[in-house]
Amino acid sequence: MPRVNRTVVLTLLIASSSVFLLFQLYYYRTYVSKAGPHILSRTGQLTASDVQWQTVKKFLAVTGRCGSRTAAFSALTGQSHRSLCTPTCGSMILASYWLLSRKALSCCSCGARIPDWPAWTICQGEDIPLHFLFRLNGYIIQVVFLYERSGNYLWHGALRLKANRDRSFAPFKLLDFGRHAGAYDRPELVLTVLDGLDIQVPRNVSHFLSEQQHSHFLECRYRDARNFLQLYPDDTSPTAMDFHRKAKSLLHLAARTLKQLNIPFWLSSGTCLGWFRQCSIISYSRDVDIGIFIADFRWDIIAAFRDAGLSLKHKFGKVEDSLELSFVSEDVKLDIFFFYEDADIVWNGGTQAKSGRKFKYIFPRFSLCWTELLELKVRVPCETLDYVTANYGSSWSIPVRSWDWKSSPSNVQENGVWPRAEWVELIQVY
Numbered sequence: 001m002p003r004v005n006r007t008v009v010l011t012l013l014i015a016s017s018s019v020f021l022l023f024q025l026y027y028y029r030t031y032v033s034k035a036g037p038h039i040l041s042r043t044g045q046l047t048a049s050d051v052q053w054q055t056v057k058k059f060l061a062v063t064g065r066c067g068s069r070t071a072a073f074s075a076l077t078g079q080s081h082r083s084l085c086t087p088t089c090g091s092m093i094l095a096s097y098w099l100l101s102r103k104a105l106s107c108c109s110c111g112a113r114i115p116d117w118p119a120w121t122i123c124q125g126e127d128i129p130l131h132f133l134f135r136l137n138g139y140i141i142q143v144v145f146l147y148e149r150s151g152n153y154l155w156h157g158a159l160r161l162k163a164n165r166d167r168s169f170a171p172f173k174l175l176d177f178g179r180h181a182g183a184y185d186r187p188e189l190v191l192t193v194l195d196g197l198d199i200q201v202p203r204n205v206s207h208f209l210s211e212q213q214h215s216h217f218l219e220c221r222y223r224d225a226r227n228f229l230q231l232y233p234d235d236t237s238p239t240a241m242d243f244h245r246k247a248k249s250l251l252h253l254a255a256r257t258l259k260q261l262n263i264p265f266w267l268s269s270g271t272c273l274g275w276f277r278q279c280s281i282i283s284y285s286r287d288v289d290i291g292i293f294i295a296d297f298r299w300d301i302i303a304a305f306r307d308a309g310l311s312l313k314h315k316f317g318k319v320e321d322s323l324e325l326s327f328v329s330e331d332v333k334l335d336i337f338f339f340y341e342d343a344d345i346v347w348n349g350g351t352q353a354k355s356g357r358k359f360k361y362i363f364p365r366f367s368l369c370w371t372e373l374l375e376l377k378v379r380v381p382c383e384t385l386d387y388v389t390a391n392y393g394s395s396w397s398i399p400v401r402s403w404d405w406k407s408s409p410s411n412v413q414e415n416g417v418w419p420r421a422e423w424v425e426l427i428q429v430y
């Protein structure tokens, strides 16, 4: 009898666990099609990529067990799955080593000398982990370490392989992160359950993915800036310090205002030169200059800046030609130059109020990159050297205090005169 009982019990157990397994499979598929479409819908073929998913799952399970804040991002695309970790916890690293020690993974760690950035004082001279690449079951898992930087944004480094590294370890060209350093707004993370695993994902995944397209980050040239400051020491007079403080708050305010309107802008003219040459602002420049593509112009910019407490100082030109807005706050001017694209060049206009003369400043085409200035994540032309050289000539590295915006820039051209009948409309000074 006991033997029969045991068989019955075993059979019952097997039957119930099969039912449970079937239920799990059912739940798995329903869950995937319902609760997780924002993550998985791109492929939606988990059954076809079971191995891939198991690989990711194993990794997430181990890192999750170690209590790390792992957030899986983006769709499961063909070859790679990406996860992110804020390295404050450190347990991601432990988890990785745990996996490695059990030979569950093969790994290629891509740490790097920390960027030459003054605020990295804690780990000065040390390597910090930037990317971990794991290979498991023929799949590559890339762990990207995001660091918080002083402008309250997240940063990751570029993936650089040391000379002795195995270049065939992973299809480096196909990896989504690491071709260059990147900057992101801190995403709001939400906890979700994916196939029984607790993971965090950005609340707005599509926003995160669109940010990724434009995340290219340029480090300021801190070493060159230090050399520059040795040659030309910074002005530390109260007037200069005062301007520094006001310009910083004006730049932060402009960034906040334009972000609300979803209008991208970049540092232009003297402000761009200051960032490029000395990683700061030029104390005798007296204003803050930014550029915006005319395609992004909206009339409510003026109202938005007014609401933010700035007053419109002048408005030159029109949307179709040479538009320029100037606001003022605490006696510091914010000049907004609108840029027009024309074949292989980009230009912005200038207007002399008293004579109606028009000017045109020509730049080679450029794309936009993130950088940091005055504790703000802000854009600059990625091809900054070309931009600065176009504007200031090849001697841009030598300070020039007497500057005439009508004749000094290397890229200025006379562009006729506004018809007198239109002055009232096109030359407005407040």
Ligand SMILES: *[C@@H]1O[C@H](CO)[C@@H](O)[C@H](O)[C@H]1NC(C)=O
Pocket: 204, 206, 207, 208, 210
């Ligand atoms: C998510 O981000 C996208 C892209 O930035 C945006 O268009 C959309 O409005 C955002 N959705 C929510 C709910 O915020």
